[in-house]
Amino acid sequence: MKFALLVVLAAVATGSALAKLEKADEAFLNKQLAVLKLTWRLSSPIEDPDQLAIVQSYNPLDHLSDYTNPETVKHYFEAVRDGRHQKRGEIFNLFERSHRLQMIELFETLFFIKDWDLFYKTAVAARELTNEGQFFYAFSVAIIHREEGLQLPPPYEIFPHMFTTSEVVRQAYRAKMTQIPAIISMNFTGTIRNPEQKVSYFGEDIGMNAHHSHWHMDWPFWWKEAEYGVPKDRKGELFWYMHHQLAARFDSERLSNNLADVEPLHWDKPIVEGFVPKAQYKNGFEFPSRPDNIKFQDLSFLSVNDMKQYERRIRKSIAAGFVLDDHWEKISINGTEGVNILGNLIESSANSVNPNYYGSLHNKAHIMLSRVTDPLGKFGMPPGVMEHFSTATRDPAFFRLHKYMDNLIKEHKDLLPPYTRGELELPGVSVEAVKVIGKSKASTPNLLVTYFQDFYFDLTNALDSSKNVRDVDIQAKVRRLAHEEFEYVITVNSDAEKSAVARIFLAPKLNYYGEEVTLDQLRWEVIELDKFVLKLKNGQNVIRRSSESSSVTIPDRKGYKQILKEVNDAVAGNREYYVDKKVRHCGLPEGLLIPKGKPEGMKFKLMVVITSADEDFSAEHYVESNDNSLSYCGNLGSVNPDKRPLGYPFDRPIPCGDSFRVNNIKTTEITIQNVPN
Ligand SMILES: [Cu+2]
Incomplete structure (x- = not known):
């Protein structure tokens, strides 16, 4: 719900492109449940009775005429049946050509099925026979491209082995075998000598x-654009x-x-x-x-x-x-x-x-x-x-x-011509002031705070199952970078009503040697923080934008069990569940939006660039995109609304800072301080 609420608030705040949430109907809830069941304990045989019934009663090879690409489906299911593909339990490696070609066959089997029931039955049949790594990858890419707004659980809860250490998994086994619930601290893999x-x-x-x-x-x-459409x-x-x-x-x-x-x-x-x-x-x-x-x-x-x-x-x-x-x-x-x-x-x-x-x-x-x-x-x-x-x-x-x-x-x-002052300028628009303010009452303007906090994720899927050993609650605990939420306050004067794009960047003020470097040396180290469309009215505009609305980051993903509970509660009629049809799994985690500061504070340059939305942005494609993670993750399945080169205007050489001394670009110095938590 927190995410749903945030999206609604953010949509109100920016007034435009964010995906609208829809209340989930029963059909959607059943699909979401199916996705959860199909990503549960993938290294073990199927446990779910409904899925077992499908495995018993449905063989895609007996229904080839139901598929638009029967040759692929036939080849795929015959190959897994006859043991010609990777076995379950083996390590799936996308960079290994034979593994990849097998996975692509499964992906194409699933991707071209439009009807959900057929998709589900086929996925269950594949889940039973296919190498789990191949299955998860092909299934995930297929789900992402169905654009129904179905959520995949976070990958660290599906294959915890790929995200944690052997020591944590060993302790998790001990917890399960002794039937004592546990929270296991996960440390990073080196020592302070490194x-x-x-x-x-x-x-x-x-x-x-x-x-x-x-x-x-x-x-x-490996995406085949023409073939996949x-x-x-x-x-x-x-x-x-x-x-x-x-x-x-x-x-x-x-x-x-x-x-x-x-x-x-x-x-x-x-x-x-x-x-x-x-x-x-x-x-x-x-x-x-x-x-x-x-x-x-x-x-x-x-x-x-x-x-x-x-x-x-x-x-x-x-x-x-x-x-x-x-x-x-x-x-x-x-x-x-x-x-x-x-x-x-x-x-x-x-x-x-x-x-x-x-x-x-x-x-x-x-x-x-x-x-x-x-x-x-x-x-x-x-x-x-x-x-x-x-x-x-x-x-x-x-x-x-x-x-x-x-x-x-x-x-x-470096070989492309630098942007000229004329290209960068937006006549009639000047950024008068920029500041950032932390959300807490005690915060000082232009001082942002980072800290480390504990994050928990579920380890159940790391462990084998048995009817004789019940699951107990076992989680990993890890320290992760976080920051105080903050708001940009940007004062812009405009001589007319205009549709504009704000691009916000951050760069360390000093290099490793403590020197202040030229804009040209700095440009390749610039970090994008946000990019959004706004309406300017004639006169003074005060734009407030929350760090949570960033076009770079997504909120921390909900855990497997949380999604499951929410969906089950919604099925039982005890809560409402909202679908974000533009949901993105891709996006920098919110906690990593800004770099960690130093304990004594670290100086950064915050740069705000306002340009014309009419020239720079396609309104149509902005509306259809999910601007949650547009900056890193683009517009899935369609055109990127930003018509400028990514990283603009810092992508090209800046031989002379003069071209950047225009009224629509403003640099402010801010400090980021890391505090103990
Ligand atoms: Cu990469």
């Missing part, structure tokens, strides 16, 4: 990992921008912990930071550990030289201002479309213009890092954390990898 431990709360945050895995479900690199607008650009923002956020966390910016990885240099996940897959295999200063190794199917070759081709194309498609035709990257083309070929996604030539730098770099300690598979080690989107950000090497990718895009952006 400087990286100081920022582990960021990369190891369960909400961060959930966001990252959901981003890659919303924008899968669902466009992935500016996917390559969004791929760059979301990861660019994570890299900038990580650097600001480092600064607040007195650590230098992360260095990009380099194929000829050692990977400086090691990583020990201290985690185990559900099937007992240990996630591989990596000591400090390991060098990249050739894999049996991919060499370090291949990677350098791909990098050289990409950089050559960036310098030349064009890429070569698979017919060796030149495609210019000198316009605003360039970043999208490059993002697609760096990832690479199915939209890459020439995957054979440019390779798949990002995906293969994930594999190189994941397998660096057992490059030839001599020891049969399973994939490392870098080979799953739900675990990758835990490893500091993730940010090295993305800094490296990010620098390639920077090389490209």
Whole structure:
């Protein structure tokens, strides 16, 4: 309800684009219950009597004419029946081609079913036979794209092994076997002797990992746009921008912990930071550990030289201002479309213009890092954390990898013409004042407060079940970054009624050496905090906007048991349940919106940029989007309403700060202080 209420309030506050909530009817509640049952204890056989009855009575192979793609359905269910696909209990790895192709078959089986009953029966039949990792991934992507507003439970409660340590799981087993409910503290995986431990709360945050895995479900690199009929607008650009923002956020966390910016990885240099996940897959295999200063190794199917070759081709194309498609035709990257083309070929996604030539730098770099300690598979080690989107950000090497990718895009952006003063100016509009105010009465203007607080999540799904051992309440407790809610108060004078866009950014005032840097040096470290459309009236406007309405973040996800209780209560008529048809699972967790401050306070520049909505924003696509996480997660299934390049106006070089000295851009200094809690 809190979320529902917040959305309603936020919709009133911004007066426009936010998704409207609808009261759930019985049909929706039953669907939501089905989703919950289909994500419960996926590593165990089906327990639910209704689903068991479906398994007994329904075989998709006997009903092929009900499907629009019977060939795929037939091939898929015959393959799992005959044991030709991954077995249950094995580790599903999206980066492994054979696993991915199997998963895509299941996804296509589910995705093309429009009728819910058929979808449900087919999903239950697949759940019984399919590898649980494959099933969860394919089912999740299918549910997200059904656009009914169905909620998936948070992934850390579906596969806790991917989000916590072996020690926590071991204690959870003990609690269950002794039948004593437990709250188990989960610590980050290093020790204070490791400087990286100081920022582990960021990369190891369960909400961060959930966001990252959901981003890659919303924008899968394997998505076949034409075949699926669902466009992935500016996917390559969004791929760059979301990861660019994570890299900038990580650097600001480092600064607040007195650590230098992360260095990009380099194929000829050692990977400086090691990583020990201290985690185990559900099937007992240990996630591989990596000591400090390991060098990249050739894999049996991919060499370090291949990677350098791909990098050289990409950089050559960036310098030349064009890429070569698979017919060796030149495609210019000198316009605003360039970043999208490059993002697609760096990832690479199915939209890459020439995957054979440019390779798949990002995906293969994930594999190189994941397998660096057992490059030839001599020891049969399973994939490392870098080979799953739900675990990758835990490893500091993730940010090295993305800094490296990010620098390639920077090389490209640095070649584009800077925005002129005329382009940045909005005549007749001036931002007179900007301040931020914490929600508590005692708060000081322009002083924001961060702190750490406990967060709990359910571990039931980590454990096997038996009729003889009942479930007891077992939760993990983890410290997570949070901040006091705050409000921006922006005073804007306008000479006429206008529709405008406000873009709010934050950047550390000083670099690691304590120097104040130029706007051009700062621009790549700028963090986006919010982006929204507003109506200006003639004269003075005082705009108040809550940090909770940010277009970057989503509220903490409801736990599995909470969603289940709410739905069951609604079915029993004891409460109302609201559906957000535009619900997004992708989005930075609300607690991570602003970087941690220093205990003594850390200075930041808060920059507000007001531009014309008529020129910059598509009203139609803004209304249909869920602006909860528009900045990182785009507009699912449709066009991104922001017509400007992502990161605008900080995406291009700023050789002279003069162009930014316009009345519609205002910079204010604020302080972020971290306090004990
Ligand atoms: Cu990613």
